Amino acid sequence: MKIDVKQSVMEANNELAAELRARFAERRVLTLNMISSPGSGKTALLENTLLRLRDQLNIGILVGDVQTENDARRLAVYGFPVKQIITSGTCHLEAHMIQKHLPFVDQGDLDLLIIENVGNLICPSSYDLGEDFKVVLLSTTEGEDKPLKYPGIFRRAKVAMITKTDLLPHTDFDLGLAERNIRSIHNEIDILTLSSRSGEGFDRWINWLQQRVQEKQSLPEAAQRSHAEPK
Amino acid sequence: MHELSIAEEIVRIVAKEGASVKAVRVSGASVSVGRLMAVETDNLLFCLDVLKKSDPLTEHTIFTVEEEQLQLRCKACDHVTVTDEFLFACEACHSQAVDVIGGEQLEVSYLEVESHED
Numbered sequence: 001m002k003i004d005v006k007q008s009v010m011e012a013n014n015e016l017a018a019e020l021r022a023r024f025a026e027r028r029v030l031t032l033n034m035i036s037s038p039g040s041g042k043t044a045l046l047e048n049t050l051l052r053l054r055d056q057l058n059i060g061i062l063v064g065d066v067q068t069e070n071d072a073r074r075l076a077v078y079g080f081p082v083k084q085i086i087t088s089g090t091c092h093l094e095a096h097m098i099q100k101h102l103p104f105v106d107q108g109d110l111d112l113l114i115i116e117n118v119g120n121l122i123c124p125s126s127y128d129l130g131e132d133f134k135v136v137l138l139s140t141t142e143g144e145d146k147p148l149k150y151p152g153i154f155r156r157a158k159v160a161m162i163t164k165t166d167l168l169p170h171t172d173f174d175l176g177l178a179e180r181n182i183r184s185i186h187n188e189i190d191i192l193t194l195s196s197r198s199g200e201g202f203d204r205w206i207n208w209l210q211q212r213v214q215e216k217q218s219l220p221e222a223a224q225r226s227h228a229e230p231k
Numbered sequence: 232m233h234e235l236s237i238a239e240e241i242v243r244i245v246a247k248e249g250a251s252v253k254a255v256r257v258s259g260a261s262v263s264v265g266r267l268m269a270v271e272t273d274n275l276l277f278c279l280d281v282l283k284k285s286d287p288l289t290e291h292t293i294f295t296v297e298e299e300q301l302q303l304r305c306k307a308c309d310h311v312t313v314t315d316e317f318l319f320a321c322e323a324c325h326s327q328a329v330d331v332i333g334g335e336q337l338e339v340s341y342l343e344v345e346s347h348e349d
Binding site: 001003004006007008010012090091094123126127148150152155184186188 | 233236237240241244245248252262267268269317318319320327328331336337338339340341342343344345346
């Protein structure tokens with residue numbers, strides 16, 4: 001006997017993510033889910049971001065890694081609350097791992113919550129964490145064709161950051177080609193280029209972030225819920 | 232390797248749905264996987280074959296995976312493009328302003344079950 005099921009495998013995660021999104025909206029916390037390959041510069045980007053926003057915003061950071069608390073230690077020196085999530089082998093964060101840390105989000109009166117996902121371009125892209133936006137990073141020491149190889153994350157991200165631009169003179173990375181490849185997957189994406197070492201391009205990124213935080217704080221709650229999971 | 236987490240959830244859904252119709256065993260289950268979900272079919276089937284043994288209902292289930300193609304609706308001309316490639320553009324008017332309307336599915340579509348009456 002054949003029976004129709006049509007049940008989403010992601011349903012349990014998505015239901016939880018919707019609850020998280022409602023909670024973040026209620027508390028007016030802009031939430032970013034940062035995704036990249038290992039070594040693209042997520043933590044360095046965050047270090048510089050925290051440094052620049054130290055006196056302007058309340059920021060909380062949840063940082064996911066398969067092992068070690070090294071990244072949380074690096075980020076804790078800026079005075080913002082940081083929590084390490086060790087996944088012990090799992091290659092991505094799931095909504096229930098974020099839910100466990102809700103008290104951490106609630107106590108801080110945060111303007112901005114940054115979730116640094118496990119370094120991986122594939123698996124994290126399918127798990128909604130209740131974030132407002134996914135942010136994808138691509139560094140100039142990687143191939144320009146990464147967007148074509150990992151279309152899922154470049155399609156779902158709101159902004160793509162090309163990092164390590166200070167290394168451009170030392171690599172064969174073709175910035176224009178990388179941007180065209182990103183746009184061929186997602187034409188409406190915002191593309192920012194920057195270097196955490198030289199500071200080049202950071203003003204635009206900080207400006208972008210501040211604008212999103214302002215929008216989050218001025219939008220009515222109902223409107224925020226409806227912009228979940230851009231396709 | 233998110234195939235393992237996905238396979239765990241699939242086996243859980245199949246066992247739960249099988250039990251809800253009082254099946255004595257689930258002989259087959261079909262899973263629909265969208266191209267944009269980056270799930271590797273052989274890897275998923277391997278994980279399913281390991282995990283299914285944990286439950287008597289699913290122990291002998293034969294899993295099949297159907298790929299759901301990428302489907303795009305053009306915001307300019309409304310044409311629907313169905314493609315096997317990751318080209319996010321309208322095949323009719325070449326506009327890149329498209330909405331993804333298919334290719335993100337990940338669901339258990341149907342089961343073949345054996346009950347006492349069979």
